[in-house]
Amino acid sequence: VSRHGSPATGTPARLDVNEATGRLTPATTTFARRLADMRGMYRDGEAEARLLADDPLIYEVFQYDVPERTGELFVCTTVLQPGRVGDEYFMTKGHFHSRRDCAETYIGLQGAGEVMMMRDERCETVALAPGTVAYVPPHYAHRTINTGSSPLVFLAVYPAQAGHDYASIEQTGFAARLVDRNGTPTLVDRLAPLS
Numbered sequence: 752v753s754r755h756g757s758p759a760t761g762t763p764a765r766l767d768v769n770e771a772t773g774r775l776t777p778a779t780t781t782f783a784r785r786l787a788d789m790r791g792m793y794r795d796g797e798a799e800a801r802l803l804a805d806d807p808l809i810y811e812v813f814q815y816d817v818p819e820r821t822g823e824l825f826v827c828t829t830v831l832q833p834g835r836v837g838d839e840y841f842m843t844k845g846h847f848h849s850r851r852d853c854a855e856t857y858i859g860l861q862g863a864g865e866v867m868m869m870r871d872e873r874c875e876t877v878a879l880a881p882g883t884v885a886y887v888p889p890h891y892a893h894r895t896i897n898t899g900s901s902p903l904v905f906l907a908v909y910p911a912q913a914g915h916d917y918a919s920i921e922q923t924g925f926a927a928r929l930v931d932r933n934g935t936p937t938l939v940d941r942l943a944p945l946s
């Protein structure tokens with residue numbers, strides 16, 4: 752994680768999104784996650800091990816920080832690369848919000864993918880593409896998945912006090928996974944055998 756400055760102080764701001772790269776400017780926090788940063792999160796361990804030799808970039812986040820207090824909103828873009836680990840599409844780690852009563856919204860900017868959401872161990876997906884908005888209600892874990900052949904770029908807006916609970920997902924994962932079945936994104940149970 753790279754922090755380039757202190758949170759904005761509640762003054763009006765204009766943010767620019769680079770159409771080619773998805774980079775948000777100004778961004779005060781940026782980070783990248785490579786496959787090694789999410790070891791064990793994909794279902795095909797052998798495919799993961801093979802890919803780890805190159806340790807591909809999976810996604811980058813560019814965030815405009817604000818003070819973490821009620822009423823403020825974080826804004827960030829995510830650039831999620833296309834690719835698969837075995838038959839499973841590249842995806843973000845996914846998280847619950849530490850404060851479960853905080854929602855989030857994703858605005859699609861480039862590419863094609865899905866937002867997986869889970870509550871009480873039940874998963875559903877909402878498509879994300881330019882011109883669509885995915886709404887993540889309070890209490891739902893959420894992760895984005897690139898089902899296309901180009902980077903999936905989206906803008907996220909969420910309450911500054913939301914916080915991130917990655918641990919719950921790192922420990923038990925989502926109840927379902929999105930895999931490529933003959934070119935069609937298909938939702939399968941997390942315990943489904945490898946084909």
Ligand SMILES: [Fe+2]
Nearest residue numbers: 848855893909
């Ligand atoms: Fe979130």
